Amino acid sequence: MPSAASAWTRAEDPGTAAAWVETPLQLLSAVEAHHSGAVARRTRLLPRSGSEALAATVAALTEAGLPDGLTVLPPVPTPTLYRADTDVWLVGDAFSGQVQRALLAGRPRRLVVVDDGLATLHLLRLLGRRRPAPLERARVRSTLPRRALGLAAALRLRAAARAGRVTVFTMLPLPAPLVRAAAAAGVRVAAHDFPWLRSLPEGSAPPENRVVLGTAMVRDGLLHAEPYLAWVAGQAREEPVVYHPHRREDARTLDPLRAHPRVRVAPQELPVELALRGLRARHRVVSLPSTAVTSLRVLLARRGTAVDAVPVPEAWWTDRAAPELRAHLSTFVTDPKDAP
Template identity: 50%
Template sequence: MNGSSPGVEDGRDHARDQGSAIAWVESPLQMLCAVEAHHAGLLGARSHLVPRASLRPLAATGRELGRLTLPPGLELTAARPDMPRPRRGVTWVVGDAFSGKVQFRWLTGRPGRIVIVDDGLATIRLLELLVGHVGTPLLRARGKAGRLRTALGAAAGLRLRAAARSGRLSIFTALPVPADLAKAVRARGAELVTHDFAWLRSQPLRVPRPKELTVVLGTSLVRNGLIHRDHYLGWLAALGSAGPVAYFPHRREDPHDLVRVGEQPGITVYGGGVPAEMTLRGLAAGQRVLSLPSTAVTSLRVLLSARGVPVETVDVPDEWWTGEAAPSLRSHLSMFAHHDTGATGA
């Protein structure tokens, strides 16, 4: 990897780089989906993947990508602490559309196009806000925003909707988008492109699969205060008592919680950081994946269906939820529970 990227303003005198894209990624899923977007031809001839610095999961994912064959024209560059400022006319690729830094860049820069790749459940929320009232601010579902942050979110929403009207906004997702929502997004002028991890499916399997027949995906719901820790650990203990379980942590799980998970009978905690789509795509018939509602459920079903590996979503009992879990959040999560989501294709 090298430390500079054509099209990024870093104090050097680059000529304008036509047909290029800068992808600023802050999570392993964003990184993987940016690669898929370039492979799908959505970004242009040359793309530069810029990971945020000091994030171990991103470093681990980057190392794994380095062992695979990246699509032609895609370069993984050195990590940076802040989002780069692409030159005018360059395509900007981001995952977290609710980031204040990203929104500020939209307002102070002049991107040629904006491409938004998956960032978990937040992608669906973004689509819903995009088709809402014209003055609706782009803000996260949880947390309270002050007046300045709300004003920034409102201005960013106006800029994003203007990009959609002028045909300069694309959303690239593997998530199940309800058909009526997809229709409304396209009516705003945005391009909505769905994918099935075509690039990743074309790559050789290099990560050894776990020997356990049952694989559990970790969750961020405990750390986020949305489900009760003891209920979750009790469920894992019951699973482990029935047979060996391989546990693949969520990147945002609390390390102290992972210690307790590993203390449950029959549970082996594997290293985390790399997206489950990369680490578990080699599972074989006879194995199964269990998960609480998660965006990874959808993508793993795509990757594992041909291998005869079921990916099962575990319904969260009512008593598990805390008072922080709003009904709207539960409704959003339920869309990942079943195969038939009423979603739309590309």
């Protein structure tokens, strides 16, 4: 997969970019895209309001020192900064109804889609199809008006791709067939390995050698709590662990874990890409399948830190977890570049 530098050339750089971000990962990805020097000389970044995790990440990155030319605006609930006079739009969630309506109303010179976890893979699969399909979230049943909006947005995005105006900026090691299908549709794919984040002063390393990443699947009703908590306790029996909660995790899992004598629950503030960038070779990260597994593998590859994803046993799933969801999440058990 080409690097950001090889995918874009500075000769085609326009002057201004606008980024609407709704999650910490989208925020980190937008900052890395601007830092690559291939998006725009000036980028205005607008966070969505109402997210404590996003606000905490903005504060931490601002304190660290944002790249030159990047301005973070006060958070608002809608992507109001997408305007006709902005050369490049950076988009995290191409399945958002608000974003899709903005796409239909405006015509940026270029569109850059930054990482939003599994949704990035789903978007590339949709754009790589021969026949247009509505831009709808995986496993979501949409209403007829919502499907119509998604189809109109798909047609607009596919037309822009054919004109060479769409780039996906990602840290995901994509399967080669997916990259080829995207290229055939006109979508450029630019890879990165968090160079800006890695350039920051090293973060502190936890005293525990084992790090367990939390999941929101119990809160979402996809996993039974009991076997999940027993699995974390099993990790702690082997050695003391520090547990990094998912930003949407709640008391159902956190209260029992905080009471466990060999589990230290870290603050529920920053994304793991930021909070764990100081891990060393002595550390081992263990997680159920998640985007964070892949991002930490990329971020910590040069450190020699082991990052392992554990398949979810069949008995852990609830009836709400459809077979498609289970297969979808298994993408992150092994390295995505080796996936079919």
